[in-house]
Amino acid sequence: MIIDRRDVSHGPMLLRQMLLIRRFEEKAAELYTLGKIRGFLHLYIGEEAVAVGAMQALTAEDRIVATYREHGQALARGIPAGALMAEMYGKANGCSRGHGGSMHFFDAARRFYGGHAIVGGGLPVAVGLGLADRLRSLASITACFFGDGAVAEGEFHESLNLAALWTLPVLFLCENNLYAMGTELTRHQAQPDIRRKADAYAMPSEAVDGMDVLAVEEAARRAADHVRKGRGPFLLELRTYRFRAHSTADPELYRTREEVAEWRQRDPIALFTARLRAAGTLTPEALTALEASVEAEIDEAVRVAEAGPWEPVEDLTRDVYTTPWAR
Amino acid sequence: MGKMSYRDAIRSALREALRDDPRVFLMGEDVGRYGGSFKVTYGLLEEFGPERVRDTPLSENTFLGAGIGAALGGMRPVVEIMTVNFSLLALDQIVNNAATLRHMSGGQLSVPLVVRMTTGGGRQLAAQHSHSLEGWFAHIPGIKIVVPAVAADARGLVLAALRDPDPVFIFEHATLYPVEGEVDEQAGPAEIGRALVRREGDAVSLITYGGTLGKTLQAADELAVGGIEAEVVDLRSLRPLDTETVLASVARTHRAVVVDEGWRTCSFAAEVSARIMEGGFYSLDAPVARVCSAEVPMPYAKHMEDAALPQVPAIVSAVKGLLTDHG
Numbered sequence: 001m002i003i004d005r006r007d008v009s010h011g012p013m014l015l016r017q018m019l020l021i022r023r024f025e026e027k028a029a030e031l032y033t034l035g036k037i038r039g040f041l042h043l044y045i046g047e048e049a050v051a052v053g054a055m056q057a058l059t060a061e062d063r064i065v066a067t068y069r070e071h072g073q074a075l076a077r078g079i080p081a082g083a084l085m086a087e088m089y090g091k092a093n094g095c096s097r098g099h100g101g102s103m104h105f106f107d108a109a110r111r112f113y114g115g116h117a118i119v120g121g122g123l124p125v126a127v128g129l130g131l132a133d134r135l136r137s138l139a140s141i142t143a144c145f146f147g148d149g150a151v152a153e154g155e156f157h158e159s160l161n162l163a164a165l166w167t168l169p170v171l172f173l174c175e176n177n178l179y180a181m182g183t184e185l186t187r188h189q190a191q192p193d194i195r196r197k198a199d200a201y202a203m204p205s206e207a208v209d210g211m212d213v214l215a216v217e218e219a220a221r222r223a224a225d226h227v228r229k230g231r232g233p234f235l236l237e238l239r240t241y242r243f244r245a246h247s248t249a250d251p252e253l254y255r256t257r258e259e260v261a262e263w264r265q266r267d268p269i270a271l272f273t274a275r276l277r278a279a280g281t282l283t284p285e286a287l288t289a290l291e292a293s294v295e296a297e298i299d300e301a302v303r304v305a306e307a308g309p310w311e312p313v314e315d316l317t318r319d320v321y322t323t324p325w326a327r
Numbered sequence: 328m329g330k331m332s333y334r335d336a337i338r339s340a341l342r343e344a345l346r347d348d349p350r351v352f353l354m355g356e357d358v359g360r361y362g363g364s365f366k367v368t369y370g371l372l373e374e375f376g377p378e379r380v381r382d383t384p385l386s387e388n389t390f391l392g393a394g395i396g397a398a399l400g401g402m403r404p405v406v407e408i409m410t411v412n413f414s415l416l417a418l419d420q421i422v423n424n425a426a427t428l429r430h431m432s433g434g435q436l437s438v439p440l441v442v443r444m445t446t447g448g449g450r451q452l453a454a455q456h457s458h459s460l461e462g463w464f465a466h467i468p469g470i471k472i473v474v475p476a477v478a479a480d481a482r483g484l485v486l487a488a489l490r491d492p493d494p495v496f497i498f499e500h501a502t503l504y505p506v507e508g509e510v511d512e513q514a515g516p517a518e519i520g521r522a523l524v525r526r527e528g529d530a531v532s533l534i535t536y537g538g539t540l541g542k543t544l545q546a547a548d549e550l551a552v553g554g555i556e557a558e559v560v561d562l563r564s565l566r567p568l569d570t571e572t573v574l575a576s577v578a579r580t581h582r583a584v585v586v587d588e589g590w591r592t593c594s595f596a597a598e599v600s601a602r603i604m605e606g607g608f609y610s611l612d613a614p615v616a617r618v619c620s621a622e623v624p625m626p627y628a629k630h631m632e633d634a635a636l637p638q639v640p641a642i643v644s645a646v647k648g649l650l651t652d653h654g
Contacts, residue, residue, distance in 0.1 A: 097433025128396020158389035
């Protein structure tokens, strides 16, 4: 389906989702400094348009595989913020019962297959989900998010090849934020034009401005449409930027403040807010109300996390296997 | 009942599964048109077609991961990795995904995946095609490791693996494929996690599995000529490990020799030995002995390879050593 990019009637919904991700992560960063959240915390701030735009192209039956920087995808998929916050607290009411933390969100009912923290490790799984749907003649497609760092992994190349060879319904979504942790794309790729790597696998591809939520949505719908029609996989490269450090452990020695400041000029939320205001789709009052409702949702998420129970230690080895053995 | 080779017994189980369960499909390198590199899957492509018997590219990590994804997506994939040596290329998917997804997702996901691979030396294939690494895999919680030593178990354990809700890895010693045994094609699945006493005796327990069962039984026959009746325990499954059967045997014989084709250091034999020490220390009349492979990359030359692998005389001599030094 080709959407009319001048139509921004659903704009406030997109803006709200992006804002929810932004505020959720700002709160998570704050809670991290308070010691409520531990482990690694990889923030998505700056990349919100990618998850929100891409998710518009997916149905409830479609499947999603994401990375360890997946707060945005999980929220955009509709997993309750409270279940995600509780997961980061390590609580039993977390979306993975406190077993995964920030890097491993799962929600089987919403077909959200993780939260994969080995770079490139999610791609083969996505290929297999696509294969299952093909073999079962189901109409769903699998959307697989990964970063520019994954492009250097063998699993990326093997997965694109296999998905294309078998004409599988997989939408590969490369979130190119220019840095594989601290290594800039041009320092690890002989061919930094990621989109073109699909050519080697006879797979169609496109690159899009990942700071423009409508551009992402439009491109994702086009790509998903291709996959849904049984024409095989598609590689969509979303050019974006992470405003925050790679993780809470990153001193950011590899990029300049000027570069970050320059990209912040293209903040997807600020840009889209201005656009909706200019189009008359969003009044100042509506924006205030929207922000208040996001704040309330975040407050509720923190309340859910704080109130959540700890998993009993007796359950430590539960679910290592479906049924434990006696011997 | 009838005589059947180990190879044909596996094929019999795979054919039955493909016939009875539309979710079952096979994939791996040369499983289809070539007929399987060890001819295990010979004829199945013609019988079940290319959608269910899928030749893959040489991308072990990705087709193993695709098996995980397909299992998550409702299928019952049987992935063949040509040899255990190549499984090293798939370790990321095995260790980080197959073994973790159930627990890491808080019990939401199940990975009913079956992986078959050839293991072991003895065919003059030198250092990169002769590994016995099933003991390594047995280290990992979340997966099950079975090691059929006879044709009937080869069939029964494949059927059991296909009924198991968790990932099961089947290690098939390459020297066993042509070996014939009694197989009941009406028999259902074997029990995963149950060891069997293959030969009764009262002087010593010889504990082994897979490719070294034959040599161990031969050693027991030689010992019997000299009046030493050895009991032979076939583990059949390394994880879960049937400690109960092992300890019951040692309680009868008071001596144990563990025979394992893996390298001695950190071998599976070390685990068995530790369990005997933990659970059967006071029934022992002598220290547990181990017969393992020499700690060298496998040499090509026949006489050197023979010297590196556990052999009948070494087993006999280990038993005699126990009886002489601690008689």
